[in-house]
Amino acid sequence: MARITAGISTSHVPAVGVAVDMGRTEEDYWKPMFAGYDFSKKWMAENTPDVAIIVYNDHASYFGMEIMPTFAMGLANSFEICDEGYGARPIPPVMGAPELATHVAGSLITDDFDLTILNVLEVDHGLTVPLSLMFGAPDKWPTRVIPLAVNVVMNPQPSGARCFALGKAIRRAVQQFDDDLDVQVWGTGGMSHQIQGARAGLINEPWDRKFMDDLINDPEVLQYKPHLEYMIEAGSEGVELIMWLIMRGALGADVDEVYRFYHVPASNTAVGHLILTPKGSE
Amino acid sequence: MKPNYELFTDIPGTTIFTIELAHVGFELNQFCMSLRSAPNRDRFRADERAYLDEWKMTEEQKSAVLNRDFQRMLDTGGNVYFLSKIFACDGLSYVQAVSTMTDMDVPEYQAMMLAGGRNIDGWRSKKERGEK
Numbered sequence: 030m031a032r033i034t035a036g037i038s039t040s041h042v043p044a045v046g047v048a049v050d051m052g053r054t055e056e057d058y059w060k061p062m063f064a065g066y067d068f069s070k071k072w073m074a075e076n077t078p079d080v081a082i083i084v085y086n087d088h089a090s091y092f093g094m095e096i097m098p099t100f101a102m103g104l105a106n107s108f109e110i111c112d113e114g115y116g117a118r119p120i121p122p123v124m125g126a127p128e129l130a131t132h133v134a135g136s137l138i139t140d141d142f143d144l145t146i147l148n149v150l151e152v153d154h155g156l157t158v159p160l161s162l163m164f165g166a167p168d169k170w171p172t173r174v175i176p177l178a179v180n181v182v183m184n185p186q187p188s189g190a191r192c193f194a195l196g197k198a199i200r201r202a203v204q205q206f207d208d209d210l211d212v213q214v215w216g217t218g219g220m221s222h223q224i225q226g227a228r229a230g231l232i233n234e235p236w237d238r239k240f241m242d243d244l245i246n247d248p249e250v251l252q253y254k255p256h257l258e259y260m261i262e263a264g265s266e267g268v269e270l271i272m273w274l275i276m277r278g279a280l281g282a283d284v285d286e287v288y289r290f291y292h293v294p295a296s297n298t299a300v301g302h303l304i305l306t307p308k309g310s311e
Numbered sequence: 312m313k314p315n316y317e318l319f320t321d322i323p324g325t326t327i328f329t330i331e332l333a334h335v336g337f338e339l340n341q342f343c344m345s346l347r348s349a350p351n352r353d354r355f356r357a358d359e360r361a362y363l364d365e366w367k368m369t370e371e372q373k374s375a376v377l378n379r380d381f382q383r384m385l386d387t388g389g390n391v392y393f394l395s396k397i398f399a400c401d402g403l404s405y406v407q408a409v410s411t412m413t414d415m416d417v418p419e420y421q422a423m424m425l426a427g428g429r430n431i432d433g434w435r436s437k438k439e440r441g442e443k
Contacts, residue, residue: 044404089392093344094337112347114399182392184329185314221428225391226382227324229409230420232428257318261435265325266391294424296405 031129031206034078034310036276036284037069037215038244038303039162041085043154044296046118049161062300065290066162072288072304073163078213080126082133082175082199082279083156084272085217086182088113090153098145099187100195102137103152103176104130111153120161123152126173129206133175136202142195152176159217162302172213181218181269186256192271193252196278203279216276218269220291221262222298231264232299238291240270241301245286248277266298276305283308323437324413326385336388339376342366343393352400382412 045062048054054063090111092098108123137144156176164171180186187195196214203212220237223229240263243251252274259268277284287304294300319327326332333340342363345351355362363373375383376397384394391409398408410420423429433440 044406089340089344089390089396090347094333094340094393097333112349114346114352114396116349182328182390183333184316184319184327223325223429224405224409225385226326226412227414228322228429228434229324229413230423230429231431231434232424233431234427236431260319260325260327261322262431265322265327293427297409297424297428299428 031203031208031210031212033200033203033214033279033281033307034211035076035213035287036280036303036305037159037163037213038273038276038301039159039215039217040219040295040298040300040302041155041158041217042295042298042300043088043113043158046154046158046161049166050118050120062292062295065292065300065302068288069163069290069302069304070165077171079210080129080173080175081213081215082177083159083215083217084177084179084275085155085159086180086269086272087178088153088155088182091151092178097180097183098178099180100142101145101147101178102130102134103147103150103178104134105148105150108174108176109151110157111151113153118154118157120157120166121169123156123160123170123174123176126175128208129203129210129212130175132206133199133202136205137195137198140198140201142198147176147178150176150178155217159215177275179272179275181271184256186268186271188256189254189271189274190252192274193248193278196275199275200279200281214276214279216273218272219263219267220270220299220301221264221267223264224266224297226265228264230297232293233262233264234291234293234299236262237299237301241289241291241303244273244277244303245284245305248274280305281307285310321437323434323440323442328390332388333390334388336390338366338368339372339384339387339389340393342368342376343389343396346396346400355400379411381408
């Protein structure tokens with residue numbers, strides 16, 4: 030049987046991808062941030078999953094405004110890398126996991142989640158920067174990936190409660206898959222940041238730290254935090270953090286905290302990162 | 312449930328990209344998406360006005376693009392992830408472009424970020440700031 034072995038959350042700042050691709054990770058500006066992921070790379074090398082379900086948002090890279098799905102899952106054999114306006118990142122394509130993905134997508138739709146199915150998808154920094162942070166710059170990615178794209182750009186976004194429930198449904202679906210697979214769920218984006226308007230540059234460290242505590246210990250309450258609070262306290266783009274609730278929902282009621290990291294700034298953003306495992310699974 | 316977009320209007324210095332604003336900005340954002348391809352970026356750089364005239368954008372939106380007035384693009388339905396294709400085309404980073412929407416220049420903005428970012432105190436509510 031397949032099992033959820035861990036949840037990873039991490040910010041997905043585009044400039045981090047540039048720093049990796051241009052070999053700038055040892056520069057003074059970037060060194061402290063990348064050092065925060067040294068533990069994670071070592072841990073991940075010992076705990077590489079067969080499949081990572083990566084919850085992310087597209088940043089007007091693949092989806093235009095013609096189609097704006099609230100939740101969309103990629104079922105393809107592989108996913109090419111988007112040109113986001115600067116040319117595509119020079120990284121390997123992302124290999125899919127179509128057997129598990131079709132099972133999970135079918136289960137979620139049967140569980141009343143009106144999922145959009147993506148048989149063709151190019152992925153952007155929202156998905157590839159977390160891969161770079163956890164795996165560095167390999168010739169090929171060591172895990173297969175199921176992309177789960179969430180609309181966090183256009184309001185109304187899905188509610189936190191809906192995201193948390195989706196995570197729980199992903200857990201049930203994975204556990205009902207017959208193949209023997211280790212599966213991680215990654216929640217990406219955040220933490221506090223605002224990249225538009227006169228209030229751009231907003232960072233709210235106390236709020237971010239409380240969010241991490243509540244995600245670990247009190248997600249049943251955290252799921253009801255209204256979008257308005259994310260937007261006021263964590264910035265207009267901080268609402269991406271609802272994607273972390275999908276990861277948390279997939280881990281079950283109680284978790285062990287393996288690792289935590291927080292750093293300001295990366296470009297305009299507060300970087301937050303967690304490694305969690307279902308309680309008692311170690 | 313009826314959405315309440317009025318909730319967002321009290322956040323200072325912030326434009327929330329609602330489904331209504333997305334409708335207003337559709338052509339502007341589609342133009343931005345077209346700049347994902349290198350040949351289109353070249354055509355846009357060669358003659359910005361002619362390229363913009365291929366899109367059913369309002370004159371206000373076109374003039375905001377030509378003047379790189381990102382706040383006015385937000386006000387007329389643009390979203391920053393779409394607008395990023397314009398500043399990517401200009402060879403600018405997010406920090407360089409985003410800082411133009413604030414009252415700081417790029418070095419001041421970068422210094423603020425390095426010092427921990429913009430402190431939220433005083434930035435929660437227009438009413439609290441005496442703004443309309």
